[in-house]
Amino acid sequence: MGWRMIGNPFGWIQQQLMTLLTGWGLSQAWAAAVLSLVGAVILATVLLVSTFFLIWAERKLLARMQDRLGPNRVGPWGVFQTVADLVKLLGKEIVTPAGVDRFIYYLAPLLVVMSVVGIWAVIPLAPGVQGTALDVGVLYVVAVGAIGELGILMAGYSSNNKYALLGAFRAVAQLVSYEVPMVLVLLVPTILAGSMNLEVIVQQQSPMWFVLVAPLACLIFLITSLAENGRAPFDLLEAESELVAGFNTEYSALAFGMFYVAEFLHAFTAGAVIATLFLGGWRGPGAETYPILGFVYFLAKTLVMWFLSLWVRGTVPRIRIDQMLAFNWKVLTPLALAVLTTTALADKLALELGGNRLLTNLGANLVVALVTLAALRAYARAQRSKEESQRIGGLVTAAPVSRHH
Amino acid sequence: MTLLQLIFLAAAALTLGAAVMVVTTSRLVHAALWLILALAGVAVLFALLDAPFLAIVQVVVYIGAIAILIIFAAMLTRRVMQDSGRQTTRTWWLGLLAALLLFGGLVVLVLQVPGFQAAGGAAPDPQANLIDLGRSLVDVNAFILPFELASVLLLAALIGAMFVARPESRKPPGGKSGTPGGEA
Amino acid sequence: MIPLTWYLLLSAALLCIGIYGVLSRRNAVAILMGIELMLNAVNLNLVAFWRYLSPAVISGQVFAVMVFAVAASEAAVGLALIISIYRRRSTVVAEEIDLMKW
Amino acid sequence: MHEQWIYVAFLLPIGVLLPGVAVLAGKILGPRKPNPVKGTPYECGIETVGDTWVQFKVQYYIYALIFVVFDVEAVFLFPWAVAYHQLAFYMVLEGVIFILILAAGLLYAWRKGVLEWM
Numbered sequence: 001m002g003w004r005m006i007g008n009p010f011g012w013i014q015q016q017l018m019t020l021l022t023g024w025g026l027s028q029a030w031a032a033a034v035l036s037l038v039g040a041v042i043l044a045t046v047l048l049v050s051t052f053f054l055i056w057a058e059r060k061l062l063a064r065m066q067d068r069l070g071p072n073r074v075g076p077w078g079v080f081q082t083v084a085d086l087v088k089l090l091g092k093e094i095v096t097p098a099g100v101d102r103f104i105y106y107l108a109p110l111l112v113v114m115s116v117v118g119i120w121a122v123i124p125l126a127p128g129v130q131g132t133a134l135d136v137g138v139l140y141v142v143a144v145g146a147i148g149e150l151g152i153l154m155a156g157y158s159s160n161n162k163y164a165l166l167g168a169f170r171a172v173a174q175l176v177s178y179e180v181p182m183v184l185v186l187l188v189p190t191i192l193a194g195s196m197n198l199e200v201i202v203q204q205q206s207p208m209w210f211v212l213v214a215p216l217a218c219l220i221f222l223i224t225s226l227a228e229n230g231r232a233p234f235d236l237l238e239a240e241s242e243l244v245a246g247f248n249t250e251y252s253a254l255a256f257g258m259f260y261v262a263e264f265l266h267a268f269t270a271g272a273v274i275a276t277l278f279l280g281g282w283r284g285p286g287a288e289t290y291p292i293l294g295f296v297y298f299l300a301k302t303l304v305m306w307f308l309s310l311w312v313r314g315t316v317p318r319i320r321i322d323q324m325l326a327f328n329w330k331v332l333t334p335l336a337l338a339v340l341t342t343t344a345l346a347d348k349l350a351l352e353l354g355g356n357r358l359l360t361n362l363g364a365n366l367v368v369a370l371v372t373l374a375a376l377r378a379y380a381r382a383q384r385s386k387e388e389s390q391r392i393g394g395l396v397t398a399a400p401v402s403r404h405h
Numbered sequence: 406m407t408l409l410q411l412i413f414l415a416a417a418a419l420t421l422g423a424a425v426m427v428v429t430t431s432r433l434v435h436a437a438l439w440l441i442l443a444l445a446g447v448a449v450l451f452a453l454l455d456a457p458f459l460a461i462v463q464v465v466v467y468i469g470a471i472a473i474l475i476i477f478a479a480m481l482t483r484r485v486m487q488d489s490g491r492q493t494t495r496t497w498w499l500g501l502l503a504a505l506l507l508f509g510g511l512v513v514l515v516l517q518v519p520g521f522q523a524a525g526g527a528a529p530d531p532q533a534n535l536i537d538l539g540r541s542l543v544d545v546n547a548f549i550l551p552f553e554l555a556s557v558l559l560l561a562a563l564i565g566a567m568f569v570a571r572p573e574s575r576k577p578p579g580g581k582s583g584t585p586g587g588e589a
Numbered sequence: 590m591i592p593l594t595w596y597l598l599l600s601a602a603l604l605c606i607g608i609y610g611v612l613s614r615r616n617a618v619a620i621l622m623g624i625e626l627m628l629n630a631v632n633l634n635l636v637a638f639w640r641y642l643s644p645a646v647i648s649g650q651v652f653a654v655m656v657f658a659v660a661a662s663e664a665a666v667g668l669a670l671i672i673s674i675y676r677r678r679s680t681v682v683a684e685e686i687d688l689m690k691w
Numbered sequence: 692m693h694e695q696w697i698y699v700a701f702l703l704p705i706g707v708l709l710p711g712v713a714v715l716a717g718k719i720l721g722p723r724k725p726n727p728v729k730g731t732p733y734e735c736g737i738e739t740v741g742d743t744w745v746q747f748k749v750q751y752y753i754y755a756l757i758f759v760v761f762d763v764e765a766v767f768l769f770p771w772a773v774a775y776h777q778l779a780f781y782m783v784l785e786g787v788i789f790i791l792i793l794a795a796g797l798l799y800a801w802r803k804g805v806l807e808w809m
Binding site: 029032033036037039040041043044045048089090091092093094095096097098099106109110111113114115116117118120121131132133134135136138139140169170172173176177179180183184186187190191194195196253254255257258261321322325326329330333334337340341344345347348349351352 | 694695696697698699701702703705706707709710711713714716717718720721722723724725727730731750751754755757758761762765768769772773774775776777778780783784786787790791794797800801806807808
Binding site for chain 2: 590591594595596598599601602603604605606609611614616618619622623625626629636637644650651653655660661665666668669671672673675681
């Protein structure tokens, strides 16, 4: 009993609550529903509270990368900085600017937070611990993310400010653009596992993680989730020089804080989604007998992916909007299409002809990667020589530079 | 009245109420947002009908894509038709009459068929159902032709819409290649 | 269990609201929204019939998915046309777009 | 099968409620001193000229358009991907043809220069 409780606290608590509730005379179904409610409340609360830690950790780590100290005044190493910030924000006025569309204006940040928290409903946290084993889990992640886009559009529209509206347009253009390769690449784990259920996807990664079978898909998903998060190098939503602060310009105090919370939580959530889809989720030695170990593995993988996104944020400079969109439509989307088709064909061939799935897929990925690199190189060369010839031509004839190709 | 029936009634009320707002509210963007609510109500109904895939697709395609497209278009064409202007045609009452007549006819028709009171069979297993759907889409004896035609349809829509909507005054060599009245 | 009739009545009501929207609105974008409502009513009907009359046959769901494709194409091309007309003629009022009327 | 959705039906409203409570608390605890200048839309130091409804580039619409088409494509492909292990090779090939037809659309957009940000 004692060991079981420590090894599998989730199952134990669930069982205890279940016996308690059925003891009160509730039917099995109602007791399960109450348990779901309790689980949902706990999950949402833990997530929102954990942003305190996430924001602090991110600021601290980012500061170290940039050779600064970061928050270090409130509490040891400044851990309570975020709490202090929250208290300050609570004491600030939430200004309702003139001419805003009140209901939409206040609903927008809440929807953005919801779209991040909602993703966790389908993520398996440990063996047997999952909000709901939805059979359309992968698409559910996409669907909930779409609500976030809607929230941004609503924020921009209701603010009665042209910068906010422009920022929202740009943000949504970026988000929907990067959603194309993301959705295409999500098909790869679905193909490999033969299911959209995230629990099944985790279970199917038992001999090898999908990151080994489909490294390119993982890479594309990582890049697109960075862009979906709107962080550097894709933080064009907040081009101070042109857009003021983007779609959230007119928000103040905690209403603005909600966008902030959503952004930081989104980085962590993206890490969790990648860990689940490509890094085997809770998989690890001993995870099945001791689910608590599975949770530790899951958390560790998530934190590693989260740190990776932070690292990128700390090191890569912001790119221009035309570069960002060109990168998406001319590199990522064709690459995602290529990865999807080659995975579909190679995996089937391996299954039909009895080849090694891992090696076949890896080989296919390698070929796609090499072709992509060669194409990019050729493109860069052509571009360079074109620019050079233009520069010379421009010097001689002073003709207007042609941007048409 | 069972819990499921209550949920159905709530979702139905949400859908119909939001739909009425779509066709009556005068602010176009508000109409689009009401449309999203109506579509979400239909998604709930799909979930009630044991079609989780369609429910989630409803959210992904309609709310996540089509509704955003509509809002974009509503904002792009916003300047001419300020929301204060007359929103309904002069013959709107004819439309109302036609809609009501049709509704009456449909109600009479639906209530006359006795088989429609029947309850459905057991709920299909969602995973097996999805596999079935995926198989039948690419099966030569099933829906392979519609499946590939859908792809062609989407291709035609993509090319056609891009051709129609693309900025026209793109002067190739030099000069200012901006869209008329375009900004940022 | 919810009777099939309920779904059919709801779908009929949704269709009629959509029809009213199409017939009464002046703004072309709003007309498109009405069409989307009608398409949703159709879809609801298809899925309800699938669920109640032939859950073993997948056709109902395939039809619904096809309707999604058609709806997306229709919205994309329709809105592109509206934007194009708006840019040429500066109007989105459907009554004023009558060049092809005889 | 409806049990699958119970958790979602709880979590999504809670996801709105919790931040809603926080914002409400901020509304109640924070000061409230409205004045006309505070309410004006933000501008870079000057007063707003014209109404909010500046006109936007049609480019945004085109990106959204391509997105819609590919989104619907993915919707067709997800059941295909789920059924993948039960499919014969020619069926997988049909799915690949489906993808390639749409890739042609992307290629067309590229060649026509529609993808260019102007």
